[in-house]
Amino acid sequence: MSPFAEAADLVGENLACRRGERLVFRGFDCRLPAGGALVLTGPNGSGKSSLLRLLATLLTPAAGRLLWNGAPVAQDPAGYRGAIHYVGHLDGVKPALTPREMLGFWAALQGARRPAFDAAFAAFGLDRVADWPCRWLSAGQRKRLALARLVAAPAPVWLLDEPGAALDTDGEARLEMAISAHRAAGGSVAVATHQPIPLPGATTLAIDAFAAPPGDPLTV
């Protein structure tokens, strides 16, 4: 049933994150099974983005570990990176290139030989602008383009940092549709967001509950 080569089961154990001298959060546990959804909430600066970057292996945890299908991610980081999509605040869109070229490049980075351009542009309503230079795109369209790479080169785990930012209602509806299709196919998604996002059966975790008290020693 699942189009993905392997079961998708991501577990974070006792994660702690340090930014500079400050311990942002500690003792954070989460589980993202196949078809699962995780919504991360919390005020600005509580560590939502840091947690997603940590789940994406872009940050090294100060303590704790990630398990991918039961094995520590540290043993095979490349294999795990091939199984995730990370969409952050910054979109990496080059103004001089077209959406099609950007999407082709991102898919190539993921090792995908035949990116599903048409499906990706259709999913986020970008057909009309697919061959324009990206400098003509609005902020919302750039966000849609960044999200389109989720569809262009499938990967079981989606890590989305404020995916709804800059999107209009049509864009939000398209994002929800993409996420539910992804979950129905056995994929999972972790979303950090301020806006309420309808994700049936999602686990909601308030990350400020894991904040380190002020004056907590730097040792975790």
Place this chain on the structure above:
Amino acid sequence: MHAFFGLIRHDLRLAARQGGDIGLVLGFFVLAVMLFPFGVGPEPELLRRIAAGIIWVAALLAAVLSLDRLFAADHADGGLDLIALSAMPLELAVLARGAAHWLTTGLPLVVVSPLLALFLDLDSAALPALVLGLLLGTPAMSLIGAIAAALSLGARRPGVLMTLLVLPLYLPPLIFGTGAVEASLSAEGARAHLLLLAALMLAALPLAPFAAAAALRQALD
């Protein structure tokens, strides 16, 4: 390997679309060389003697000028995250970026250098040593430059820091490159110098990507 060539293709396409970048580096190279006859006086004897040094120093400075293109833009716009998460190791990504950088800066410098050599009246017997030397030296300069570019990410004045980091490291290619031209006009021959330049490049080829990738991981963390 698909990701590796995908990154090179992307970089080349970007460079072609923003042609100004290549033009800027080449323009700097040509203008810097043209300044010397005005500075030291138009005596053919003198110019002929220092031609190789002028061309090498100008090429080196032009290369430094282009180093901020390597990672700074991707670091600022989030593209570096995606490269770090790609299917290839970060070391390979650095190598791909270095290759694209050489194709868009080093190679054009090599191509233009014989014209500048003629302009400075360099002995035509020394041309092969000059071009071969640059052909071997510029890839090493792109690779070594990648280390400095990666290290200076996130610094307050990255351009200045990068220049300070990289210029001392460019001394060996400069010494052997100009040495090759000098030696090719004597009985000694340029062979030894060119072999040393090749050794430099071959050492930088595996070592620089590791150093630069480690620095990039620091910058992302």
